[in-house]
Amino acid sequence: MSQPVRAVLHEIHIHPVKSLTGCAPGSAAVEPWGLAGDRRWMLVDENAKAVTQRQQPRLAPAAAEPLPDGGIRLSAPGCDPLAVAVPEPVGTVGAQLFGDKVDVVPAGPAADLWLSRYLGAAVRLVHLDEPAVRRPVDPRYARPGETVSLADGYPLLLTTLSSLDALNSLIARGDLPAEGPLPMDRFRPNLVVSGVPPWAEDGWTRIAVGDVAFRVAKPCGRCVVTTIDQRTSGRGREPLRTLARYRRVDNDLLFGQNLIPEGTGVLHVGDPVHILE
Numbered sequence: 001m002s003q004p005v006r007a008v009l010h011e012i013h014i015h016p017v018k019s020l021t022g023c024a025p026g027s028a029a030v031e032p033w034g035l036a037g038d039r040r041w042m043l044v045d046e047n048a049k050a051v052t053q054r055q056q057p058r059l060a061p062a063a064a065e066p067l068p069d070g071g072i073r074l075s076a077p078g079c080d081p082l083a084v085a086v087p088e089p090v091g092t093v094g095a096q097l098f099g100d101k102v103d104v105v106p107a108g109p110a111a112d113l114w115l116s117r118y119l120g121a122a123v124r125l126v127h128l129d130e131p132a133v134r135r136p137v138d139p140r141y142a143r144p145g146e147t148v149s150l151a152d153g154y155p156l157l158l159t160t161l162s163s164l165d166a167l168n169s170l171i172a173r174g175d176l177p178a179e180g181p182l183p184m185d186r187f188r189p190n191l192v193v194s195g196v197p198p199w200a201e202d203g204w205t206r207i208a209v210g211d212v213a214f215r216v217a218k219p220c221g222r223c224v225v226t227t228i229d230q231r232t233s234g235r236g237r238e239p240l241r242t243l244a245r246y247r248r249v250d251n252d253l254l255f256g257q258n259l260i261p262e263g264t265g266v267l268h269v270g271d272p273v274h275i276l277e
Contacts (some may be wrong), residue, residue: 007273009209010161011192013185016062016072017125018042019052021185021230027268030261031214033131033147034065034155035109037066041107042097042150043115043123050097050150051123053225058119074111076118079115084111090128097135098149105129137260141217146260154217154258158201158227159189166198166257179238185230187222187256188238193273201257210271214259221252230248 015022016218018039029036041064043051053059062076084107092103106112111125128134128150128208138153142197148155164184164202171180184192191209195203222243227236243253 001089007193007195007216007275009191009267009269009271011089011189011271012267012269013188013190013192014038015064016041016066016067017074018050018075019056019059021063023065027266029266030054030156030264031131032261032264034149035211035267037070038156038190039150040070040128041072042126042128043097044095044126045124046122048093048095050095053222053228053233054223056119056121056216057228057235060228060230062118062232072239074114076209077116079114082114083112084108087127087129092129093126095174098152100135102128102135102150104134114155115187120184137217141258142260154260155261156190156214157188157220157256158191158193158214158259159184159217160196160198160201161194162193162196162198163201163255167239167242167247169233170246171238174238174240174242174245176236176238179236182226182239183230186226186228188225189256191259191267202254204257204275205277206262206277207259207276208274209231210265210267212265212267212274213262215262217260219249219252219254219256220235220256220258221257226255231238 012028014035014037016037045051064251065073073083075081087105087107092105093104095104107125115123131149135148137148168181226239243273247254
C-alpha cells in the first residue's frame, strides 16, 4: 500500500535586495520580521521612494547574493560584480515604501553608481539596520510590536506547488496559453510547500514548519511583478489575466499566503509542514 503524501517544505527563497533575484538555500533562520537576510536592502529614487520591478522591470535579472558578514554581492548582465558591505549606522534617512515611511541607512556611492548605470536611472541603495523597530506590520493583521523587513507588507510569503500547477492548468485553457506554464519565481515566495491539494492554503490560519509556528495573516494580492519574466524582464499578461477570472476577491487577485512568525528557529528544506488550525 502506498504511503500518503505528507506536506513538506520544498524550497526556501531569500531575496536580500527587494526586487532583485535572490538565492535558494537549504536552510534559513526565522527572525521575527522574516527570514534572516531577506529584503533588508532596497532601491530608492531621487525622491526617496522605493524602486521595484513595478517601475524598473530590468531589476528582475539582476541578483544579490548574501555574504557571510551581512553584506551582499551584486551582479547583473553586462556588469562586473560589486561587493557591498553593511553600511555603518552613522545616521538614517527616510524612505517611502508604499504607504510606509521607513528609516534606512544609505549603502554608499559605489553601490548607487553601479545600480544607476545598470538601470540608466538615478537610484540609491539603502539598508534596513534595525528591523525590530523600524516598520510595524499592518495592525489590522498583526499583534502589537510585530514588525516586518522591506517586504511588501508581511514577514514571509508562502506558496504551494499544487496551486501553481492548478493555476498553470487554468492558464493553458485560457486566451493566452502560450504565456504558460509560469515558474514559481514569478511569485517571489519565501517558502514553497509540496504535498498538499491545490488551494489548500486558503483554509489555513496557523501552521508549523519544522519547529517554527506561523500565523497565516491574509492571502497575498498579486501585482504586475508577476507578469515579468524574472530572467529576461519581458512582460506579459499572465498570471493576472487568469487570476482575475478565478481568484479575484474584491479588488485583490490572490495567490499565496502571508505569514507572521510566532517564534524563531531554523527551517530546512524537507521539514514537515503541519496544519495547526
